[in-house]
Each structure stands twice: as structure tokens, then as C-alpha cells.
Amino acid sequence: MTMPPGILISAPSSGTGKTTVMLGLLRALAEDGLAVQPFKSGPDYIDPAFHHAAARRPAFNLDTWAMPSTLVGGISEQAKGADIVVAEGSMGLFDGVATRGEGGFGSSAETALMMGWPVVLVIDVGGQAQSAAATALGFKSYNPEVPFAGVILNRCASPRHERLARLGMDQAGINVLGVLPRRGDLTLPERHLGLIQAIEHPDLEAAIAGYAAFLRSHVDIEAIKATARAGDAKTGTLPRPPAQRIALARDTAFSFTYPHLLTGWRNSGAEVLPFSPLANEAPDPSADLVWLPGGYPELHAGTLAANQTYLSGLRKHAQTKPVHGECGGYMALGTALIDKEGTRHEMAGLLGLVTSYEKRKFHLGYRQATLQAPMLGFDAGARLRGHEFHYSTILEEPDAPLANVGDADGNPVPETGSIKGNVTGTFFHMISEATS
CATH class of the missing domain: 3.40.50.300 (P-loop containing nucleotide triphosphate hydrolases)
Structure with a gap:
């Protein structure tokens, strides 16, 4: 090229x-x-x-x-x-x-x-x-x-x-x-x-x-x-999909997805099936995987807590097939989210995570993670690279840790993600699998 x-x-x-x-x-x-x-x-x-x-x-x-x-x-x-x-x-x-x-x-x-x-x-x-x-x-x-x-x-x-x-x-x-x-x-x-x-x-x-x-x-x-100058042509590959049919939460509450991931998945033949939790839509029942990306669930927590069609569809899927959430999606999979006014909103309850925006804490930086359990098509032991950026505080995180997580310099990060049954979640947004 x-x-x-x-x-x-x-x-x-x-x-x-x-x-x-x-x-x-x-x-x-x-x-x-x-x-x-x-x-x-x-x-x-x-x-x-x-x-x-x-x-x-x-x-x-x-x-x-x-x-x-x-x-x-x-x-x-x-x-x-x-x-x-x-x-x-x-x-x-x-x-x-x-x-x-x-x-x-x-x-x-x-x-x-x-x-x-x-x-x-x-x-x-x-x-x-x-x-x-x-x-x-x-x-x-x-x-x-x-x-x-x-x-x-x-x-x-x-x-x-x-x-x-x-x-x-x-x-x-x-x-x-x-x-x-x-x-x-x-x-x-x-x-x-x-x-x-x-x-x-x-x-x-x-x-x-x-x-x-x-x-x-x-x-x-x-x-x-x-x-403008033309550099050397590059060749390579995009990420392969973790499943054939992927139900993707997509609205103003869940929109932080890296374009190279979705493009790679689609180019490999996967079907990405958008649904809107804010519009009270359930994920497609035929999906192999449900993925809730990051976004601003804290701004819509009351609506998400009230949307029973979305919640029941999500919970039904999790009984037999994998569900994954990143950052805001991770919070939405938890037990509760407390907004900046201190109001508690019940979330999907698929994980025990309870997060709060009333007690703000700034989290920002690259993340490197070694998985302790499978996630998004990666086996346990896989090493991932990503990025974390949010202001929430963890009040409860009773489930098993998903990964050993460090910052860019290798210093341990306490936000390790969670796994419970078929449900996984991380605070970091995955960018790629590490090769070195």
C-alpha cells in the first residue's frame, strides 16, 4: 500500500x-x-x-x-x-x-x-x-x-x-x-x-x-x-473478534469504543449488533457475547436502573453466555452506582461491584494486565495493554479479581477488574494484546 x-x-x-x-x-x-x-x-x-x-x-x-x-x-x-x-x-x-x-x-x-x-x-x-x-x-x-x-x-x-x-x-x-x-x-x-x-x-x-x-x-x-509528507507504507493486522455475534451497547451512556477493535472484528466476519440500554432495549438473544463499553452511565443511572427490558435481557444472557463491561460498562454490571448527589441506583447486579461518584477519585493512565481468567476471547495468562480514565471510587468489589494490573511503569494498580460466572469487567479500556 x-x-x-x-x-x-x-x-x-x-x-x-x-x-x-x-x-x-x-x-x-x-x-x-x-x-x-x-x-x-x-x-x-x-x-x-x-x-x-x-x-x-x-x-x-x-x-x-x-x-x-x-x-x-x-x-x-x-x-x-x-x-x-x-x-x-x-x-x-x-x-x-x-x-x-x-x-x-x-x-x-x-x-x-x-x-x-x-x-x-x-x-x-x-x-x-x-x-x-x-x-x-x-x-x-x-x-x-x-x-x-x-x-x-x-x-x-x-x-x-x-x-x-x-x-x-x-x-x-x-x-x-x-x-x-x-x-x-x-x-x-x-x-x-x-x-x-x-x-x-x-x-x-x-x-x-x-x-x-x-x-x-x-x-x-x-x-x-x-x-505533508508520505512516510513508509505499513502493513499489519487488526484484532480478531472474540465471538461471531457481538451485542454492543451503543448510546450516549455507552460509547467509548476504540474504532480499530470494531473494524477488526467486522473485517473478520463478526456481526456487531448494537442495542441501547437507555432506550430499554435488550441485547439480541442470538448474540454469543454482550459487551458494554465505557461511557457516562453515571449521568443516566436512574434511567438504566428503571429499564427492566434491558436489565432482564442482560441477566438472561449472563446465565449461559459471556458478558463483559469496560469502565462505565463495568459499573453498570455491578450491584449499584452512587451518583454525585449521593443517590444510590441499583444496576444489573451481575457483579458485586459498588461504585460512587459522590466520593470522586481521579484515575488516569496506561494499564498493563495479565489475565487470571479468560476475557473477550483471551485465555488466562494473556497480557493486555489498555488505558484507564474515570473519577469513580470503588466502595465494594467482592468478586474474584480478573487480572493482575499495573500502570505503565509496572506499579500495581488496585482496580483489578472482576469475574463472577460468565460475567467479567475491567476499569481499563483494552487497546491491544501485548507482544513483548
Whole structure:
């Protein structure tokens, strides 16, 4: 496969506006008639849905810590038929973990280097002028092997501010690809896990069209296209399905699924059968497996507790066939979920887990797990890589542990997951099986 030319949009840190730039650029290129393949560097299950909406083409995650090279190759093959690739980094360009994973430390710079994509750095110049050039120069020179395309200066206050910022960039030899004036109306709505989900945005299409128009007015789209570079073609495989017929909970309460998993399952001939717990739908009785992904069950706990058709169908399936939940899905399989107001809601009761959002505790980071029991088609002893991100606290977890779990550096993590009969659950979102 010939890899189309690509770029990676990154920043010195989170909160600089790179997602706005990413969505606007995806849509502008698509409006120009290009087939644009979006990717997201790192473990993010919200941004790819926004990318899909903007590019009108499915987006995928690439992760240098959690993914073996064969999986990276299989995912990069999804760019087949595209004219250009645009990837979005996570956090700051060089931010990762301390211990090497499957292919690196998990930074966006590693993704750019691996794929050969030049970096477009979005810099928030608020509160500075020429000094922003020192930041840009530091990022350009920190690892000279990482290809560097130039910068987009964001949140510029005035024409004078722009002249001063450009002067600094000229003196540092940094290519300025665009300057975005300060606009307070271009932010995306957020909640405790970051952006709201794309399906929840009140008018996502209008927002993305606005971002594209904004970029066209202030960024040199042709110059950005000219910086895109084709890297070495990758080949590989996507994950195989854990069952032939998979009932997948899919609504605003359960939507955090990694696209490479579902694509791999479907490509191998598995049938994915969506159902909505919020709409009181039971999983398909003919399914071999029921899977509840992560999401926001805490925002809909009362509805889920009252939906007896969904609950009875789930419980009936668990009597004879496997059920698995990740993070929010794990909580929904438990005995009870206590919301932030302190109200207790009875969940499916297939596991003894009781979780609380009244007592918030932040959990974030990569996870490596060795299974003590089979899960999602993996045998006991299998080693998995994943990511955990939630604010809930475990009050009760009486069932047998599912796995030995550690963070990226191998330090033990107490959230080991649970198994009871045919039901399993984890707080980490699985990304891949470890190979090393």
C-alpha cells in the first residue's frame, strides 16, 4: 500500500486549541474535494468521533506505547484510498510515560517520527509575543529527527500582537502557517472527562463548518498541504473478534469504543449488533457475547436502573453466555452506582461491584494486565495493554479479581477488574494484546 502524505497537529500542551484547528482543517480539506484520513495519537475515545464527523471518514487511534507494530500497520492501512492524512496529537508533543511500551513511550512525537508526518505546532500566544518563538524553537530542536512543518499561532489579540509574534518566529527561522485571532465562541463543550461526546453536541455540523471557515480566513491551507509528507507504507493486522455475534451497547451512556477493535472484528466476519440500554432495549438473544463499553452511565443511572427490558435481557444472557463491561460498562454490571448527589441506583447486579461518584477519585493512565481468567476471547495468562480514565471510587468489589494490573511503569494498580460466572469487567479500556 502507498501511504498518502500526512501531517500531525500538535501543541506544547493541552488546551492550546489544537482540536479546533484539527476539526477545521479536516473539514476544509474535505470541502476542497480531498479524501482525508484522520488519526488520533494516543488513547482517546472521544476525539475520533469528532474527527469522523469533520472528515466524513472513520478515524482511528495510533499508540506507540500500547500497540505492537503489527497493529499500527493494520490501522495505518485504513488510510488506503485517502489523498492526505491529518493526525491529532495528545497532550504536549513530547509528553509520554517513563517506561517504554510496545513501540515507545506514548508521545505524539513518536507517532510523527514513526509515520514520517511533519508536525504543525499550535501555539497559544496569549500573554506573550516574541517569546513564543523560543517555545517553537525548543520544540523544533528538542529532537531534530522529528519532522517539523511550522506553527499556527492561536489566540492572537491584535494586528500589533501578530507582527511581534511573527517577528520572533522570523528571527528563529520558524515557518508561520497561520495566525488565529482570539475568539471565545469557538470552544467545544466539555465535562469531567474532557469534550462532550460528538453525538451529544447540540449542533456539531454548524460548529465544524464554522471552524473550517475560521481556518480558511486565517491559515494558509495550501502551505499546510505542501508540508505533508508520505512516510513508509505499513502493513499489519487488526484484532480478531472474540465471538461471531457481538451485542454492543451503543448510546450516549455507552460509547467509548476504540474504532480499530470494531473494524477488526467486522473485517473478520463478526456481526456487531448494537442495542441501547437507555432506550430499554435488550441485547439480541442470538448474540454469543454482550459487551458494554465505557461511557457516562453515571449521568443516566436512574434511567438504566428503571429499564427492566434491558436489565432482564442482560441477566438472561449472563446465565449461559459471556458478558463483559469496560469502565462505565463495568459499573453498570455491578450491584449499584452512587451518583454525585449521593443517590444510590441499583444496576444489573451481575457483579458485586459498588461504585460512587459522590466520593470522586481521579484515575488516569496506561494499564498493563495479565489475565487470571479468560476475557473477550483471551485465555488466562494473556497480557493486555489498555488505558484507564474515570473519577469513580470503588466502595465494594467482592468478586474474584480478573487480572493482575499495573500502570505503565509496572506499579500495581488496585482496580483489578472482576469475574463472577460468565460475567467479567475491567476499569481499563483494552487497546491491544501485548507482544513483548
